[in-house]
Amino acid sequence: MIPLDEAQRVVLDACPPLAPVDCDLADAIGLVLAADVVADEQVPPFDNSAVDGYAVIAADVAVAPVTLEIVDEVAAGAASTTTLLRGQAIRIMTGAPIPQGADAVVMVEHAELVDDRTVRLDATAASGAAVRLAGSDVEVGDHVVPAGTVVSAPVLGTLASVNACRVRAHPRPSVAVLATGDELVSDGGPLAPGQIRETNLRMLVVLLEQAGCDVTNVGVVADDEAVLETTLRAAASEHDVIVTSGGVSMGDYDVVKAVLGRIADMRWMQIAIKPAKPFAFGLLDGVPVFGLPGNPVSALVSFELLARPALRRMMGMQRLMRPSVIAISDDGVERRPDGKVHFQRVVGAFEEDGRYHVTNVAGQASHQLAATAMATALAVVPDGDGLPAGSEVAALVLGD
Ligand code: AMP
Ligand code: MG
8 A cells, every 4th residue: 555645646746737828707717827917907997986975175074064066966987077166066976986176075974965956064074085096906017816826706806807808827627537337327227236326427527527627528438448448548639637437446357447557557556545545547648547446435535635636736726635624523533553544524514612523424434425425524534543532633624
């Protein structure tokens, strides 16, 4: 057996970041920027009102209350052509340009209409009050979003605010995923003796998409060497990555092992972890191939620990692993020394003591996906005799 970090190193070394491309903002969510975005526009583009109210000359409202003549009205999207004079006010809406001559806005909550053309303001305002200055968010020439930033929803909005319609980013890896195993049924039909439902593809497609990949679901491939070879070679010619499920265990002489062993440069690994001990990785015509084990829980855990970090590296991400917290194991963990780190499936939550507490899901065997599906974290249990209830344990947080 090899340690997990050695297996991770092998995989990560073979999966460098993909070469950056120019892409439309509409396609950029989740991508990592490969170049600084430099603003060539100011945000806001003009001085405008932060509130609904009355644009005034601050000197007129140095003492309150004061009565002013209303000479115009300006909504967002419009502009007033009136120049404000002493003793006057212009009704103004949030986001509307500050009229010529005005230098402050008094909010409508402090205004009372005396008649159509006269307003009484009962609050003072200093010059600049409730005025949002041009460029107060972004100035021309600002490196508004640096290279290495992951495009989140607010980043996307920021890029839109400076009219960055196209950005340079690491592309999504295109991934072909397939399952192997003659026992697998995926068409919803009845199960013949010895058959089971295909489970992993549906799960892996979503895990890959959630990791940011463009996914091709190749489906279940028959246990036929010629068919599998043709399928794998075609997948390698059109994709950045191939993910397979099944047929990588010790002593498993099925077609995945036979074909990949012959046509690709593979490492068949036994990793010192549980679940997901068997794992294969290699290059087929230069394309990384992840051979995940067939047991659904093992497929999930090896995806999390080995495939997902590598795909994130290809996308240019810096943080490759799930966030790790020091948790409290409310149940403790029973285990015996076996030379492996156990990735116990747990449900985690922050509780009133401010600590992240985890409880074990009911079934920890590698075929018990239904139990694992309830987990929100993986507790990292070192080799040894387990942990008493209330112990601290590292946990990788998978989701809410
Ligand atoms: P393997 O890795 O091919 O030796 O398979 C290990 C176990 O996982 C066996 O019990 C398989 O029947 C099961 N298995 C393999 N592939 C799948 C799959 N796609 N969906 C559900 N179970 C699978
Ligand atoms: Mg199999």
